[in-house]
Structure formats: C-alpha cells, structure tokens
Amino acid sequence: MRAVPSRRWLSVLLGLGILAGAAFILAVPPWQSPDEPTHLEYAQALAAGGPLAPDPGRQFEILASLDRHDFWRLVGEEPPRPLPPDFFHAPFLSAAPSQFAKNQPVVYLPAAAVLFLLPSSSPESGLYLWRALSLLFTLGAGLLTVLAARFYLPGRAAPWAAGVLVVFLPQMLLIGTSASPDSLLVLLGAAWFWALSAARFRPSPSRVPLLLVLGVVGAASGYRFLAVLLPGLLFLLWPGRGRRVWFPVGLLFLLAALYTATAWFRPEFLHPPVSRLARFWQAVAGTISGRTGFPGGYGTWFSREVFESFWLKFGWMRYSLPPSWYRFYQTLCLVAAAGLTAGFLAGRLRRMLLPLLLGGGALAALYLAWGGTPKDTSPQGRYLFVTLAPLAVLFLTGILNLFPRRRVAAVSLLLSALWLGLAAGAFLRYIIPAFHG
DSSP: OOOOOHHHHHHIIIIIHHHHHHHHHHHSOTTOSTTHHHHHHHHHHHHHTOOSSOOHHHHHHHHHHHHHTTHHHHTTOOOOSSOOSSGGGSTTGGGSOOSTTTSOGGGGHHHHHHHHHSOOSSHHHHHHHHHHHHHHHHHHHHHHHHHHHTTTSOTTHHHHHHHHHHHTOHHHHHHTTSSSTHHHHHHHHHHHHHHHHHHHHSOOTTHHHHHHHHHHHHHHHOHHHHHHHHHHHHHHHSOOTTOOTHHHHHHHHHHHHHHHHHHHHOGGGTHHHHHHHHHHHHHHHHHHHTOOOOOTTHHHHHHHHHHHHHHOEETTTTEEOOHHHHHHHHHHHHHHHHHHHHHHHTTOOGGGHHHHHHHHHHHHHIIIIITTSOOSSOOOGGGGGGGHHHHHHHHHHHHHTTSOGGGHHHHHHHHHHHHHHHHHHHIIIIIHHHHHO
16 A cells, blocks of 8 residues: 555644544533533633632622523523522532632633733633633644554554544544643643653754753652653663663652652642642552442443543543443454454563553553542543543554554554544534524
C-alpha cells in the first residue's frame, strides 16, 4: 500500500478535528457537560483577581443562564421557582456545588487568561470561549501523542493513527470541547508521555528542564496527574543499560531538594496535593484490608460505569450508547489485549514499559482510591484520560501486532477510518437526538 504523506495525516487530524470539535461545541447545549457551571465560576474568580471562594452574585448570574437554556429539564429535574440564590441550594448542582476545595488554580489559569483578555458580557460567551480553548488543547494532545507514538509504533502511519484515536474518541470529543480543565490535563499527560519517551530513547541534558517543568506543573495541577507523575519518575529513576548510578541518584536528590524548598518557603502549594495523596493512601489501605463495606456486585457496577463512560456517556452521565456499541468496544479491547499478550510472550514489546506503567498507574489509582471509598457521584472513565496517549499507543500496538509489518499502514488507515465513523455515528445517532430530538 502506498504511504499516506504526513501532511495529509496532519490535515485530517487538524482539519477534521476542528470540524468535529466545532460540531460538538455547538450541538451540546450550554452547561450540559459535567461541572461546567462550577468550573466557569472558578475561572471567572481567577480572572477577576478576587478571592477563590464561592460568590453568590456570580453564581446567581450563572443560574439565570442555566434557566434560560432549560438546564434542569435536560438533566431530569423540575425547574426551581423561584431561582435559588446559589449553587448550594440549586437542585442537581447541590451534590457538587463548588470546585474551589477540589481543584488547583493552575488548571484554570489558561481559561482565566482568556476570560481576562476577552471580557465576556454573559456567562454563555465565557462558556463558549473556554470550549474553543479546550478544543485547541485537545488537538495539541493529539499532536503530542503522534510525537510520542513514533518511539513505539512502526512506520509513518501508525503514530498518526494514535493521534486520531485520542482526538476522535467520542468521550474525548465531548469532554475535550467542554468548559473544564480536563483537556488541559490530557494535554499535560500527553506532553509528559512524550518528554519521558524522548528522555529515555534519545537522552540529552537539554531534556531535563522540560521534564522538571512538566513534573512541577503537573504536580501542581492536582491529584489526577500524580497517577502518571509517580510511575513516570519510577521509569526515569530505573537504571537503564549504560546509565550510570549517579543519574537516578542525582535526579532523586534534585526532586527532594525542590520538595524541601517548597515546604519551607511556599507550603501552601504542597498542602492540597499532599492531603489528597494522604486520603488516597487511606483509601488504598481500606481496599486492601477489605474495609470498604460495599454491597455485592459493586465491583461489576463500578467497572461497567468506568468502561462505558470511557467510550461515551453524556448529558451529566444520563445518556448511554446501546449495549451493542459497548460490546463492540469490548471486542476491540480484547483483540488488542490478545495482541499485546502475544507480543510480550514473544519478547517483541520490551519498549512498552512506559505506556504500561502510565496506563496501569492511572487504572490502579482509579480502582484503589475511587473504588475504595464511597462517593456521591458515579465513577467516570474520563479520569483515565490523563493517560489517553499511552493507552492509545498500547491499543494500537496490540492490534498491529496481529498483522505482518507490511500491513501496518493499511491497518492504521482502516482503524483511523473506523474511529472517525464511530465518532460521527455516536454524534448523529445519539448526541443530536438526545439534546435536539
């Protein structure tokens, strides 16, 4: 099969990505992606330079916008009359009325900068500005996935197919065009994956500053990034062939010095992530010791919720795809797992340690921490999207391993076309009718 030029892949990834992203931005009604009201409040507070705390006036303005766009009917609630004064008294929103105690300011800085530079006259205009910014981050994550995948996948087509898998995953298109920090976290995760891969396979002293910046920014972004930060550091510290002992020891000493300096001079930066980490370990201990007290069948329900919401579950988790769609995705995953297993048994996939560490670390954190403690909301597969780039590489590696090398380009092209078709089908057959039918 004749190779498809890289510029054509680039035009597909960016051109179709912009078109698909714009379609999702316009088709999904305002406030119908998870936590958009509380995320916008956080970014507005940061842009205004005021205290990072709930503001009843700002909240009431957003609530009025929710009412104008029929928010409560779409989420299955009776519209409140009169409008509540704030999120804490609003039906449906009262279950998670604020992001200020949950998330760090770092992940809201880009949106706050946009809202500061382009002041919006209404909550809706700020919402759509942020959705457009999220689309740019999603496309950036796709391109970084391509760069990282070149260290693992053969040929020219397969790395581009990995980028297509990230951008056109239906749930990623939905979350990656919403007013939330999720797309920035996906971008950071893809950048971390690429930087780690480059440092391992093309080592250079010039890569150290980038790794430090990404590690510090990622750690400051919140608890989700810790699930890939720690396995990534383990990967870097593990002595490789020809690597001297002083490198991991020196890097560990540098990280310890950075942590100590932060603890002495800016302890407020450490308290939120460290307290999250402490709660994580408590949850892990409860899970391992069997002190969860969950009813029978909880594990099956938890796994099903995570799996379905990884591929597509929308409208604040109210709408799902038909069971046949999820069975098809399960079949694809089983085929990819079979290909990975065969490759590892044959000793052909030794380079896959980093994707396995990152993907496995995030999955373990989700099951041990979230699955080990009861929550008021359902688990969501998007919490794994910080590792979407390495997961795409693992998925493609498993599929391609079942075919001879000469078929890699053709299979990559077919998988990309399948992914585009699945995204278009989910959008036209289910998302549009759910909101506009």
